[in-house]
Amino acid sequence: MQSLLWSSVVLVFFASTLTAQTGTIAERLGYARDVKLLILHADDLGTAHSVNAASFDALNKGAISSASFMIPTPWISEVAAYAKAHPDADLGIHLTLTSEWETYRWGSVASSDKVPTLLDSSGTFPNDEAIVAKKAKPAEVEREIRAQLDRARALGIQSTHADSHMRALFTTPELFAIYAKVARDHHIPFMATKEDPQGSPRAPLSGDVLVDAIMGVDPNTPPEKWKQYYLDAIAGLKPGSLTY
């Protein structure tokens, strides 16, 4: 498996010690109340056969617990086939509004004339989430991410959750509100921490699952320190709280 490319991995951390009326999330799942719940999550499925193969291998072995796919990407049909063959796999939709590779690009699922502010002069998504924040009309963002969810369903993929490629949907409060609204409409959790990027608490609605922390290695980390970053991150997890 040495030659396989791999998806980016993030640690999504839940640690519930707050007592709700009917117990913590951990207790509801049958664990002690002070265990640390972690989702090991890979994203970018669909971007390449190698990314898919490595991610499927890790899912099959239990090395990761969840992953998310990008509907506009060239290898999404392979993800759909895997989802069909593995109905218990935890596969969410990595909502996509950017296309970051210079000569390997993708664009909208919605018709281009319906989402012109999401596309560059080549008809593909921009390569930078800051451009999304600056140029994208919120109504067109909503149209596009609903189209991606609809396409996932048409491909036979039951999305277990939603997250945002390159965090484009976290760049403005308006886009984040659309992200949350559309996920709620589809009755799936959306990946987000309990606090917004400015450190202010979010206001969850009933049924939301907001996480304590989302962690991933800084790409500037020297390769020889890569493993230690993750070992330190695991050792540093503390029982905390969970809002839902």
Add this chain to the structure above:
Amino acid sequence: MVDHERYGSAWRQRDYEVVNSPEFRKALKDNNVILVKWKDLQRAAQKP
């Protein structure tokens, strides 16, 4: 991949190797960390 080197194949390969390493699996166990899925959490959150 084609460019975007900081988020390219080497970065992804290192992540793959870490999560498959015995040291990482041992760290999860030693630190009382339970791997869960989104669907588990949603089911638990929706319980009355």
